[in-house]
Amino acid sequence: MATVRPAVVIADHLGDADRDVSRFVRALHEAGDGRTGVVVLTSDGHRSSVEAAIRAGARAYLHRSHGVDSLLRALRRVAAGETVVTAPRAPQDQDPAGAQARRLVSLLTDRELECLSLLVDGVSTGEMERRLGIATLTVRSHVQSMLSKLGVHSRLEAASLAVRHDLLGARALPSRAG
Template sequence: MATLVIGDDHQVFADALGTVLGQQGFTVLDIELTLGGTIAAVAALRPDLCLIDRHFADGEGTRAVARLRTAGEATKVIVLTADQDPAGMVLAMAAGAVGYVHKTRGLAALVYAITRAYSGDIVVALPADPGPRSRRDTDAVRLASFLTTRERQCLALLAEGLGTAAMARRLNISATTVRTHVQAVLNKLGVHSRLEAASLAVRHALVEGVIVG
Protein backbone atom coordinates (compact mmCIF):
# COMPACT_ATOMS: atom_id res chain seq x y z
CA MET A 1 0.00 0.00 0.00
CA ALA A 2 1.03 3.59 -0.53
CA THR A 3 3.15 5.57 1.92
CA LEU A 4 1.79 9.01 2.81
CA VAL A 5 2.77 12.36 4.26
CA ILE A 6 -0.16 14.51 5.41
CA GLY A 7 0.01 18.29 5.54
CA ASP A 8 -2.91 20.11 7.16
CA ASP A 9 -2.95 23.02 9.61
CA HIS A 10 -5.94 21.66 11.55
CA GLN A 11 -4.29 19.31 14.04
CA VAL A 12 -7.40 17.43 15.17
CA PHE A 13 -8.43 16.76 11.57
CA ALA A 14 -4.89 15.82 10.50
CA ASP A 15 -4.40 13.41 13.41
CA ALA A 16 -7.79 11.80 12.87
CA LEU A 17 -7.13 11.46 9.15
CA GLY A 18 -3.77 9.84 9.82
CA THR A 19 -5.37 7.31 12.14
CA VAL A 20 -8.19 6.45 9.75
CA LEU A 21 -5.92 6.10 6.73
CA GLY A 22 -3.63 3.86 8.75
CA GLN A 23 -6.63 1.66 9.50
CA GLN A 24 -7.34 1.54 5.76
CA GLY A 25 -3.93 -0.03 5.17
CA PHE A 26 -1.89 3.01 4.14
CA THR A 27 1.41 3.81 5.85
CA VAL A 28 1.37 7.36 7.22
CA LEU A 29 5.00 8.39 7.55
CA ASP A 30 4.44 11.85 8.98
CA ILE A 31 1.82 14.51 9.72
CA GLU A 32 2.80 18.17 9.44
CA LEU A 33 0.85 21.30 10.39
CA THR A 34 2.78 23.81 8.25
CA LEU A 35 3.55 24.03 4.56
CA GLY A 36 7.27 24.32 5.22
CA GLY A 37 7.20 21.28 7.47
CA THR A 38 5.29 19.29 4.85
CA ILE A 39 7.83 20.10 2.14
CA ALA A 40 10.70 19.16 4.47
CA ALA A 41 8.99 15.87 5.39
CA VAL A 42 8.45 14.98 1.74
CA ALA A 43 12.11 15.72 0.98
CA ALA A 44 13.30 13.58 3.89
CA LEU A 45 10.87 10.66 3.65
CA ARG A 46 10.09 10.47 -0.10
CA PRO A 47 6.52 9.13 0.33
CA ASP A 48 4.49 7.74 -2.54
CA LEU A 49 1.91 10.47 -2.05
CA CYS A 50 1.50 13.72 -0.17
CA LEU A 51 -1.96 14.86 0.93
CA ILE A 52 -1.91 18.61 1.37
CA ASP A 53 -4.46 21.21 2.40
CA ARG A 54 -4.78 24.37 0.35
CA HIS A 55 -4.36 27.05 3.02
CA PHE A 56 -1.58 27.30 5.61
CA ALA A 57 -0.40 30.19 7.75
CA ASP A 58 2.95 29.99 5.97
CA GLY A 59 1.77 29.56 2.40
CA GLU A 60 -0.65 28.37 -0.26
CA GLY A 61 -0.76 24.62 -0.80
CA THR A 62 -1.74 24.69 -4.45
CA ARG A 63 1.16 27.01 -5.23
CA ALA A 64 3.57 24.61 -3.52
CA VAL A 65 2.69 21.54 -5.59
CA ALA A 66 5.72 21.95 -7.85
CA ARG A 67 8.01 22.34 -4.82
CA LEU A 68 6.58 19.20 -3.25
CA ARG A 69 7.09 17.21 -6.44
CA THR A 70 10.68 18.43 -6.66
CA ALA A 71 11.31 17.66 -3.00
CA GLY A 72 9.99 14.13 -3.28
CA GLU A 73 11.03 13.41 -6.87
CA ALA A 74 8.56 10.54 -7.39
CA THR A 75 6.05 11.79 -4.80
CA LYS A 76 2.55 12.41 -6.16
CA VAL A 77 0.47 15.24 -4.69
CA ILE A 78 -3.23 15.23 -3.83
CA VAL A 79 -4.81 18.46 -2.65
CA LEU A 80 -7.39 17.78 0.08
CA THR A 81 -9.35 20.89 0.91
CA ALA A 82 -12.60 22.38 2.16
CA ASP A 83 -12.19 25.38 -0.14
CA GLN A 84 -15.24 26.02 -2.34
CA ASP A 85 -13.28 27.97 -4.98
CA PRO A 86 -12.97 25.80 -8.11
CA ALA A 87 -10.02 27.88 -9.29
CA GLY A 88 -7.96 26.03 -6.68
CA MET A 89 -8.48 22.79 -8.55
CA VAL A 90 -7.31 24.37 -11.79
CA LEU A 91 -4.20 25.80 -10.13
CA ALA A 92 -3.37 22.51 -8.43
CA MET A 93 -3.74 20.37 -11.52
CA ALA A 94 -1.82 22.85 -13.68
CA ALA A 95 1.04 22.68 -11.18
CA GLY A 96 1.17 18.90 -11.44
CA ALA A 97 -1.12 17.56 -8.71
CA VAL A 98 -2.61 14.16 -9.52
CA GLY A 99 -5.69 14.62 -7.37
CA TYR A 100 -8.02 17.25 -5.96
CA VAL A 101 -10.47 16.04 -3.32
CA HIS A 102 -13.00 18.11 -1.41
CA LYS A 103 -13.24 17.19 2.26
CA THR A 104 -17.02 16.97 2.10
CA ARG A 105 -16.75 13.94 -0.21
CA GLY A 106 -15.84 11.73 2.74
CA LEU A 107 -13.42 8.91 3.47
CA ALA A 108 -14.51 6.57 0.68
CA ALA A 109 -13.82 9.21 -1.99
CA LEU A 110 -10.43 9.98 -0.47
CA VAL A 111 -9.39 6.33 -0.26
CA TYR A 112 -10.49 5.86 -3.86
CA ALA A 113 -8.51 8.93 -4.93
CA ILE A 114 -5.36 7.77 -3.14
CA THR A 115 -5.65 4.29 -4.62
CA ARG A 116 -6.24 5.54 -8.16
CA ALA A 117 -3.50 8.19 -7.92
CA TYR A 118 -1.06 5.58 -6.63
CA SER A 119 -1.92 3.52 -9.72
CA GLY A 120 -1.13 6.45 -12.01
CA ASP A 121 -4.55 8.01 -12.57
CA ILE A 122 -5.67 11.60 -12.10
CA VAL A 123 -8.65 11.95 -9.76
CA VAL A 124 -10.93 14.90 -9.02
CA ALA A 125 -13.70 14.71 -6.40
CA LEU A 126 -15.50 18.03 -6.08
CA PRO A 127 -18.36 18.88 -3.68
CA ALA A 128 -21.55 16.95 -4.29
CA ASP A 129 -24.29 18.64 -6.32
CA PRO A 130 -26.06 21.01 -3.85
CA GLY A 131 -29.43 20.58 -5.53
CA PRO A 132 -31.46 22.34 -8.24
CA ARG A 133 -29.55 24.64 -10.54
CA SER A 134 -29.70 28.37 -9.90
CA ARG A 135 -30.37 30.89 -12.66
CA ARG A 136 -26.63 31.46 -12.91
CA ASP A 137 -26.12 27.73 -13.41
CA THR A 138 -28.78 27.71 -16.10
CA ASP A 139 -27.13 30.63 -17.90
CA ALA A 140 -23.77 28.85 -17.86
CA VAL A 141 -25.31 25.66 -19.25
CA ARG A 142 -27.09 27.67 -21.95
CA LEU A 143 -23.84 29.33 -23.04
CA ALA A 144 -22.03 26.00 -23.02
CA SER A 145 -24.69 24.51 -25.30
CA PHE A 146 -23.25 26.59 -28.14
CA LEU A 147 -19.86 24.85 -27.89
CA THR A 148 -18.91 22.33 -30.54
CA THR A 149 -17.76 18.84 -29.53
CA ARG A 150 -14.10 19.80 -29.99
CA GLU A 151 -14.58 23.01 -28.02
CA ARG A 152 -16.13 21.01 -25.17
CA GLN A 153 -13.12 18.71 -25.23
CA CYS A 154 -10.80 21.70 -25.02
CA LEU A 155 -12.84 23.07 -22.11
CA ALA A 156 -12.55 19.72 -20.32
CA LEU A 157 -8.77 19.79 -20.75
CA LEU A 158 -8.64 23.37 -19.48
CA ALA A 159 -10.48 22.15 -16.40
CA GLU A 160 -7.73 19.53 -15.96
CA GLY A 161 -5.19 22.36 -15.98
CA LEU A 162 -3.52 21.45 -19.29
CA GLY A 163 -1.63 23.98 -21.39
CA THR A 164 -1.70 24.37 -25.16
CA ALA A 165 1.04 21.84 -25.96
CA ALA A 166 -0.45 19.15 -23.70
CA MET A 167 -3.92 19.75 -25.13
CA ALA A 168 -2.56 19.40 -28.66
CA ARG A 169 -1.00 16.04 -27.79
CA ARG A 170 -4.14 14.74 -26.10
CA LEU A 171 -6.37 15.77 -29.01
CA ASN A 172 -3.82 14.99 -31.74
CA ILE A 173 -4.20 18.42 -33.32
CA SER A 174 -1.85 21.36 -33.79
CA ALA A 175 -1.17 23.98 -31.12
CA THR A 176 -2.56 26.64 -33.48
CA THR A 177 -5.83 24.72 -33.77
CA VAL A 178 -5.99 24.38 -29.99
CA ARG A 179 -5.59 28.15 -29.57
CA THR A 180 -8.38 28.72 -32.09
CA HIS A 181 -10.74 26.39 -30.24
CA VAL A 182 -9.83 27.86 -26.85
CA GLN A 183 -10.48 31.39 -28.08
CA ALA A 184 -13.87 30.25 -29.36
CA VAL A 185 -14.61 28.76 -25.92
CA LEU A 186 -13.73 32.02 -24.19
CA ASN A 187 -15.88 34.03 -26.59
CA LYS A 188 -18.91 31.76 -26.30
CA LEU A 189 -18.73 31.54 -22.49
CA GLY A 190 -18.17 35.27 -22.15
CA VAL A 191 -14.98 34.96 -20.10
CA HIS A 192 -11.58 36.59 -20.51
CA SER A 193 -9.07 33.91 -19.55
CA ARG A 194 -8.46 30.18 -19.55
CA LEU A 195 -8.62 30.15 -15.75
CA GLU A 196 -12.06 31.78 -15.81
CA ALA A 197 -13.27 29.24 -18.36
CA ALA A 198 -11.91 26.32 -16.35
CA SER A 199 -13.43 27.66 -13.13
CA LEU A 200 -16.81 28.13 -14.83
CA ALA A 201 -16.66 24.58 -16.19
CA VAL A 202 -15.91 23.10 -12.78
CA ARG A 203 -18.37 25.27 -10.86
CA HIS A 204 -21.29 24.48 -13.16
CA ALA A 205 -20.32 20.92 -14.17
CA LEU A 206 -20.15 21.88 -17.83
CA VAL A 207 -17.78 19.07 -18.84
CA GLU A 208 -19.20 16.07 -17.00
CA GLY A 209 -19.28 13.09 -19.31
CA VAL A 210 -17.09 14.71 -21.96
CA ILE A 211 -14.82 12.11 -23.59
CA VAL A 212 -11.35 13.36 -24.50
CA GLY A 213 -8.96 11.47 -26.73
Protein backbone atom coordinates (compact mmCIF):
# COMPACT_ATOMS: atom_id res chain seq x y z
CA MET A 1 0.00 0.00 0.00
CA ALA A 2 1.39 3.41 -1.01
CA THR A 3 1.87 6.02 1.66
CA VAL A 4 0.78 9.57 0.87
CA ARG A 5 2.84 12.35 2.39
CA PRO A 6 1.48 15.90 2.61
CA ALA A 7 3.32 18.57 0.63
CA VAL A 8 2.82 21.07 3.47
CA VAL A 9 1.98 20.76 7.16
CA ILE A 10 0.61 23.75 9.08
CA ALA A 11 1.14 23.36 12.82
CA ASP A 12 1.79 25.26 16.06
CA HIS A 13 4.69 24.18 18.26
CA LEU A 14 2.97 25.65 21.34
CA GLY A 15 0.69 22.61 21.41
CA ASP A 16 3.72 20.34 21.69
CA ALA A 17 4.58 19.05 25.17
CA ASP A 18 8.11 20.50 25.38
CA ARG A 19 7.42 23.50 23.08
CA ASP A 20 10.90 23.26 21.54
CA VAL A 21 10.25 24.71 18.10
CA SER A 22 13.40 23.37 16.44
CA ARG A 23 12.78 19.80 17.62
CA PHE A 24 9.10 20.13 16.63
CA VAL A 25 9.93 21.34 13.10
CA ARG A 26 12.59 18.67 12.57
CA ALA A 27 10.16 15.93 13.70
CA LEU A 28 7.47 17.11 11.26
CA HIS A 29 9.99 17.49 8.45
CA GLU A 30 11.40 13.99 9.04
CA ALA A 31 7.92 12.46 9.30
CA GLY A 32 7.39 13.61 5.71
CA ASP A 33 10.63 11.96 4.52
CA GLY A 34 12.25 15.40 4.44
CA ARG A 35 10.01 16.56 1.58
CA THR A 36 7.11 17.96 3.57
CA GLY A 37 7.19 21.75 3.93
CA VAL A 38 6.59 22.83 7.52
CA VAL A 39 4.63 26.04 8.12
CA VAL A 40 4.53 27.20 11.74
CA LEU A 41 1.33 29.18 12.44
CA THR A 42 1.55 30.47 15.99
CA SER A 43 0.97 33.22 18.52
CA ASP A 44 4.65 32.98 19.57
CA GLY A 45 6.35 36.09 18.22
CA HIS A 46 9.72 35.68 19.90
CA ARG A 47 12.61 36.29 17.51
CA SER A 48 14.51 33.31 18.97
CA SER A 49 11.60 31.00 18.09
CA VAL A 50 11.44 32.34 14.55
CA GLU A 51 15.18 31.88 14.03
CA ALA A 52 15.16 28.37 15.54
CA ALA A 53 12.23 27.28 13.37
CA ILE A 54 13.83 28.54 10.15
CA ARG A 55 17.21 26.99 11.04
CA ALA A 56 15.43 23.67 11.67
CA GLY A 57 13.92 23.76 8.19
CA ALA A 58 10.52 25.47 8.50
CA ARG A 59 9.40 27.01 5.21
CA ALA A 60 7.34 29.66 6.99
CA TYR A 61 6.83 31.12 10.46
CA LEU A 62 3.53 32.99 10.53
CA HIS A 63 2.03 34.97 13.39
CA ARG A 64 -1.71 34.43 13.89
CA SER A 65 -2.40 38.17 14.16
CA HIS A 66 -2.21 38.54 10.36
CA GLY A 67 -5.33 36.57 9.49
CA VAL A 68 -6.42 34.14 6.79
CA ASP A 69 -5.61 36.28 3.73
CA SER A 70 -2.02 36.63 4.91
CA LEU A 71 -1.84 32.86 5.49
CA LEU A 72 -3.07 32.18 1.95
CA ARG A 73 -0.54 34.63 0.45
CA ALA A 74 2.22 33.01 2.51
CA LEU A 75 1.23 29.51 1.35
CA ARG A 76 1.42 30.66 -2.29
CA ARG A 77 4.90 32.04 -1.64
CA VAL A 78 5.99 28.83 0.10
CA ALA A 79 4.69 26.84 -2.87
CA ALA A 80 6.89 29.06 -5.06
CA GLY A 81 9.95 28.02 -3.02
CA GLU A 82 10.26 31.04 -0.74
CA THR A 83 10.74 31.13 3.02
CA VAL A 84 8.17 33.43 4.67
CA VAL A 85 8.19 35.08 8.10
CA THR A 86 5.60 37.41 9.65
CA ALA A 87 5.95 39.30 12.90
CA PRO A 88 3.12 40.01 15.33
CA ARG A 89 1.08 43.10 14.52
CA ALA A 90 1.03 45.95 16.99
CA PRO A 91 -2.35 46.36 18.67
CA GLN A 92 -4.43 48.62 16.42
CA ASP A 93 -5.27 51.14 19.14
CA GLN A 94 -1.57 51.74 19.85
CA ASP A 95 -0.71 52.57 16.23
CA PRO A 96 -3.37 54.81 14.63
CA ALA A 97 -1.18 55.62 11.59
CA GLY A 98 -0.58 51.89 11.10
CA ALA A 99 -4.29 51.16 11.41
CA GLN A 100 -5.02 53.73 8.71
CA ALA A 101 -2.28 52.31 6.47
CA ARG A 102 -3.64 48.75 6.96
CA ARG A 103 -7.13 49.98 6.06
CA LEU A 104 -5.77 51.52 2.86
CA VAL A 105 -3.73 48.45 1.89
CA SER A 106 -6.85 46.31 2.31
CA LEU A 107 -8.25 48.17 -0.72
CA LEU A 108 -5.47 46.89 -2.99
CA THR A 109 -6.01 44.07 -5.45
CA ASP A 110 -3.74 41.01 -5.35
CA ARG A 111 -1.80 42.35 -8.37
CA GLU A 112 -1.37 45.76 -6.71
CA LEU A 113 -0.06 44.00 -3.59
CA GLU A 114 2.41 42.11 -5.77
CA CYS A 115 3.56 45.40 -7.28
CA LEU A 116 3.92 46.95 -3.82
CA SER A 117 5.99 43.98 -2.68
CA LEU A 118 8.23 44.33 -5.73
CA LEU A 119 8.60 48.07 -5.07
CA VAL A 120 9.75 47.31 -1.52
CA ASP A 121 12.33 44.96 -3.06
CA GLY A 122 13.54 47.80 -5.33
CA VAL A 123 12.43 46.13 -8.56
CA SER A 124 12.22 48.28 -11.73
CA THR A 125 9.19 48.50 -14.02
CA GLY A 126 10.93 46.33 -16.61
CA GLU A 127 11.72 43.65 -14.05
CA MET A 128 8.12 43.78 -12.74
CA GLU A 129 6.95 43.24 -16.31
CA ARG A 130 9.17 40.16 -16.62
CA ARG A 131 8.30 38.69 -13.21
CA LEU A 132 4.56 39.30 -13.46
CA GLY A 133 4.32 38.37 -17.14
CA ILE A 134 2.40 41.54 -18.05
CA ALA A 135 3.03 44.54 -20.30
CA THR A 136 4.86 47.68 -19.14
CA LEU A 137 1.69 49.73 -19.53
CA THR A 138 -0.19 47.26 -17.33
CA VAL A 139 2.53 47.40 -14.66
CA ARG A 140 2.37 51.20 -14.69
CA SER A 141 -1.42 51.07 -14.42
CA HIS A 142 -1.29 48.75 -11.37
CA VAL A 143 1.40 50.88 -9.72
CA GLN A 144 -0.51 54.13 -10.34
CA SER A 145 -3.72 52.62 -8.95
CA MET A 146 -1.83 51.35 -5.89
CA LEU A 147 -0.24 54.78 -5.28
CA SER A 148 -3.64 56.43 -5.53
CA LYS A 149 -5.30 53.99 -3.11
CA LEU A 150 -2.49 54.41 -0.59
CA GLY A 151 -2.63 58.21 -0.89
CA VAL A 152 1.07 58.55 -1.75
CA HIS A 153 2.78 60.34 -4.64
CA SER A 154 5.75 58.15 -5.45
CA ARG A 155 7.01 54.59 -5.50
CA LEU A 156 9.45 55.49 -2.74
CA GLU A 157 6.65 56.79 -0.51
CA ALA A 158 4.65 53.59 -1.12
CA ALA A 159 7.63 51.36 -0.27
CA SER A 160 8.40 53.43 2.83
CA LEU A 161 4.79 53.22 4.02
CA ALA A 162 4.74 49.45 3.47
CA VAL A 163 7.95 48.89 5.42
CA ARG A 164 7.15 51.36 8.22
CA HIS A 165 3.77 49.72 8.94
CA ASP A 166 4.57 46.13 7.86
CA LEU A 167 1.76 46.27 5.31
CA LEU A 168 2.83 43.21 3.39
CA GLY A 169 2.64 40.90 6.41
CA ALA A 170 4.18 37.80 4.87
CA ARG A 171 7.47 39.13 3.65
CA ALA A 172 9.85 36.53 2.37
CA LEU A 173 13.40 35.99 3.48
CA PRO A 174 15.85 35.26 0.67
CA SER A 175 14.84 31.96 -0.89
CA ARG A 176 16.74 28.88 0.26
CA ALA A 177 16.03 27.19 -3.08
CA GLY A 178 19.22 26.66 -5.07
